[in-house]
Amino acid sequence: MGNEEEILVAHGTYSLPEELARRAPRKQFAPDELRGACHEAGEELGWEDARKARFRTAAQMVEMWRGLDLPAWEAPYVLRDARLGYLNGYEGALSSGEMSEQQISNAAESRWGERWRERLRAARERSG
Numbered sequence: 001m002g003n004e005e006e007i008l009v010a011h012g013t014y015s016l017p018e019e020l021a022r023r024a025p026r027k028q029f030a031p032d033e034l035r036g037a038c039h040e041a042g043e044e045l046g047w048e049d050a051r052k053a054r055f056r057t058a059a060q061m062v063e064m065w066r067g068l069d070l071p072a073w074e075a076p077y078v079l080r081d082a083r084l085g086y087l088n089g090y091e092g093a094l095s096s097g098e099m100s101e102q103q104i105s106n107a108a109e110s111r112w113g114e115r116w117r118e119r120l121r122a123a124r125e126r127s128g
Contacts, residue, residue, distance in 0.1 A: 012030060013029060014070065016041060017064045017065050019045065019064050020041040020064065023040075023041040023044035024037050024041040025040075031071075034074065034078055035078055035081040036081070038078050038082035039084060039085035040085060042061075042084070042089060043086070043092070045086055045089065046087065046088065046089025046091075046092070046093065047090070049090060049107075050093035051093060053103060053106035054110055055107070055111045058083060061083050065079060065082075091123045091127075094120060094123060095126075104120070
């Protein structure tokens with residue numbers, strides 16, 4: 001942990017990993033704000049990845065957090081919330097109608113593999 005990160009933790013604030021921080025409204029978050037901020041930033045990342053027709057696995061999401069020093073009682077929940085936000089954002093992008101059919105099919109196949117058509121249909125039904 002660098003000096004800047006030590007100072008943040010000492011003051012009860014946390015930074016997001018760089019890739020999520022670019023999508024968050026602020027750079028630092030109090031512990032009670034961290035999970036919500038991670039969920040929102042994850043949604044933005046999911047939307048962006050869907051447009052690029054790429055999907056991040058759970059292992060890739062965890063790798064994003066490598067080197068950050070979160071309290072042991074908070075880290076699993078923060079990671080889960082970022083991942084849930086990412087999944088919601090990715091699915092939301094596929095269901096939104098804002099992408100071309102080619103982009104949607106490429107992104108859905110990246111996300112779900114061979115069964116992407118039925119899973120996309122289910123996602124669209126869930127979104128209304």
